[in-house]
Amino acid sequence: MSDESTGEDAADLAVSLRGDGDRSLPQETLEVDYVYEALAHARRRYLCYSLLEDTRPSLTELATEIVAWEDDVPEEAVTQRHRDRVSVSLYHTHVPTLVDAGVVAFDEVNGTITAAENADEVLAALIGIGGSLESQDDARAGGETDTEGGETDAEGGETDAEGGETDAEE
Amino acid sequence: MPKSDKTGPNGGDDPTVDRDSQWRQVVQRLYEPDRDGGLTAAIVFAIADAEGVAPTEVNSPPLYEAVDAERIEQALFGSETGETVREATGRVEFRYADYLVSVGSDGWVRVSEPTRPERP
Numbered sequence: 690m691s692d693e694s695t696g697e698d699a700a701d702l703a704v705s706l707r708g709d710g711d712r713s714l715p716q717e718t719l720e721v722d723y724v725y726e727a728l729a730h731a732r733r734r735y736l737c738y739s740l741l742e743d744t745r746p747s748l749t750e751l752a753t754e755i756v757a758w759e760d761d762v763p764e765e766a767v768t769q770r771h772r773d774r775v776s777v778s779l780y781h782t783h784v785p786t787l788v789d790a791g792v793v794a795f796d797e798v799n800g801t802i803t804a805a806e807n808a809d810e811v812l813a814a815l816i817g818i819g820g821s822l823e824s825q826d827d828a829r830a831g832g833e834t835d836t837e838g839g840e841t842d843a844e845g846g847e848t849d850a851e852g853g854e855t856d857a858e859e
Numbered sequence: 860m861p862k863s864d865k866t867g868p869n870g871g872d873d874p875t876v877d878r879d880s881q882w883r884q885v886v887q888r889l890y891e892p893d894r895d896g897g898l899t900a901a902i903v904f905a906i907a908d909a910e911g912v913a914p915t916e917v918n919s920p921p922l923y924e925a926v927d928a929e930r931i932e933q934a935l936f937g938s939e940t941g942e943t944v945r946e947a948t949g950r951v952e953f954r955y956a957d958y959l960v961s962v963g964s965d966g967w968v969r970v971s972e973p974t975r976p977e978r979p
Contacts, residue, residue, distance in 0.1 A: 730929065759896075773914050774900040780915075782899040785923035 723790035727811045728818075731759075732775070733783050737792065737815055740804045747800040748784070752776035882959050882971040885909045890936075890966045898932040901968050902960060909958060909970040919956070926953040926960075935964045 728734055735755055739746065746754070752775040757764045760771075784802060787793040791807040886908040890901040900914070903922060907914040922928055931951050950963045961969040 774896055774904075777903045777914050777917075778897045778899040780918065781903055781922035782897075782928050785921045786929070789923075 721810065721814075723792070723807055724811050724814050727787055727790045727792045727807075728815060730783060730786075732778065733787055734815060736779070736783060736787060736802065737808070737811055740793070740802070740808055740812065745799070745801040745803065748779050748802075749776055749800070752779060755779075881974055883974045884969050884971045886970040888968045890962070890968050892932075892936045892966075897928075898936065898962070899928040902928055902962065905968045905970050906955060906958060906960065909972065922955065925955045926951070931962055935962065936966075 727737065732755055735758065736751065739751060739754075749772065752772045753764050753767050755775050756762070756767045756771050759775075760767075784793065784795050787802070788795055788805070790811070791805050792811050793802040793808065794805045795802050886905050888901060888905040888908070890898060892898075895901050899922060903917050904914045907917045910917065935947055935949065935951070937947075948964045950961055952959060952961045954960070957972060959971045959973075961967075961971070963969075
């Protein structure tokens with residue numbers, strides 16, 4: 690049932706985007722500029738993700754993590770100069786952008802960021818994008834095994850472990 | 860359009876910098892997008908040089924309050940990933956603290972200070 694309603698929603702959206710009929714566009718999704726502004730740079734997405742952690746790292750610590758992640762090196766290998774470059778970009782551009790978007794609040798004293806009023810919405814979008822990318826990957830993986838139908842059948846069998854016999858060796 | 864009697868791409872109709880006798884360049888720094896990883900850092904490092912402090916000590920106020928460096932980066936240097944080659948030419952100037960900062964599409968970031976106190 691839920692699949693059907695999702696399908697209808699998608700069809701509705703497609704119709705409204707084509708401009709057929711008199712349907713209005715979903716205003717709420719067209720008016721969340723701050724979500725897109727917040728997520729428009731990889732370093733800001735990293736900062737947003739960091740809000741999900743229990744700890745509140747300082748900008749310097751976050752900068753170290755970001756260099757390690759961007760350059761794919763261990764955190765111990767991050768040079769001070771490189772860390773300073775990223776730390777400066779966080780302090781002077783990325784954090785103020787997120788503050789402007791109402792996503793984080795910056796504590797000047799501790800040098801840490803905390804979630805602000807729009808954080809939940811932005812995190813939901815971020816996690817949603819991650820989810821849809823994953824399901825695309827799944828779909829692609831499924832497509833690749835299409836020619837070997839036997840394999841996908843076997844996988845299906847594994848998931849409902851008890852009833853798996855019906856799939857076996859057919 | 861009787862705007863200015865000077866010509867050229869950086870012609871004399873720029874109110875901030877045309878009074879060149881009032882500004883003295885103190886630092887210039889070449890920004891290389893592929894190497895430096897972000898225009899914000901290049902600008903702040905140049906200002907730090909001018910002030911004689913560490914880059915992390917340049918903090919009043921955040922550059923964001925003076926200018927959106929990300930947008931300047933996009934306009935002058937294309938995307939940060941460097942996947943596209945754009946041919947925009949020009950220069951953006953803005954005030955930060957007591958300085959006049961200029962960013963050119965050639966990558967030169969220049970910081971100038973006033974040669975005499977501003978009029979009250």
